[in-house]
Every structure is written in structure tokens, then in C-alpha cells.
């Protein structure tokens with residue numbers, strides 16, 4: 221079956237879903253119902269609801285780049301702001317910002333990984349191949 225026939229079958233069986241909200245919620249990119257993750261960040265082998273094989277998933281380092289930029293900006297910016305305005309002791313800065321960075325980083329990684337996977341599915345993104353013919 222060609223990709224076009226597969227796509228037509230998919231759109232007939234599963235109405236299009238909003239990929240960004242499905243990704244943030246960690247839902248299947250095709251049906252929007254089944255869970256995408258097994259635990260915190262591990263992608264399940266397939267959707268329990270519609271049976272979509274998640275083998276196509278290849279978000280790689282993509283989500284981590286955004287997490288580093290966003291969380292780095294927020295945490296370092298807020299730590300500097302707190303230092304300038306309140307001069308708290310170092311241990312208090314560490315007590316506040318280390319858990320924020322770790323918990324926020326994992327939560328944001330999960331959301332962005334879900335979004336990149338659902339967008340990869342919605343846009344039919346695949347590994348590049350050379351056309352030698």
C-alpha cells in the first residue's frame with residue numbers, strides 16, 4: 221500500500237486532531253486518545269487505542285534543545301532577579317532553583333517530545349533518502 225492510500229485510510233478512520241494539544245497531553249498522534257508515553261519520557265511501542273506503531277518516532281535531541289533554551293532563560297533570569305533584589309544566601313538559591321530546573325525540565329521535555337512526535341506524524345516527516353534513479 222502506498223503512502224497516499226495509507227493516508228486516505230487514516231483520515232477516513234481518524235478525524236484530524238490538533239497535534240500540539242495532543243502532544244502536550246502526551247496522546248496518540250493519530251487517534252488523540254491512547255497514551256504516547258510509558259512512564260515519564262519513554263515512548264510506548266504502539267497506541268493501545270488505535271494500534272498505531274510508534275516506530276516512526278524519532279524526536280532525537282530536538283526537545284532537549286528547546287528545554288535548555290527555555291528553562292535556562294527562565295531559571296537563570298529568575299535567579300539573577302532574586303539575587304539583585306533580595307540577596308538570599310547561596311543555599312536558598314540552590315534550594316529553590318535546582319528543583320525548579322529539574323522538575324520543570326522533565327515536565328517540559330515530556331511536553332515538547334510529545335509535540336514533536338505528533339507534529340512529525342501530522343507532517344509525515346521521515347528520514348531523508350537519496351533518489352538515485
Ligand SMILES: [Zn+2]
Pocket residue numbers: 248249250251252253254267268269270271272
Ligand atoms: Zn492511537
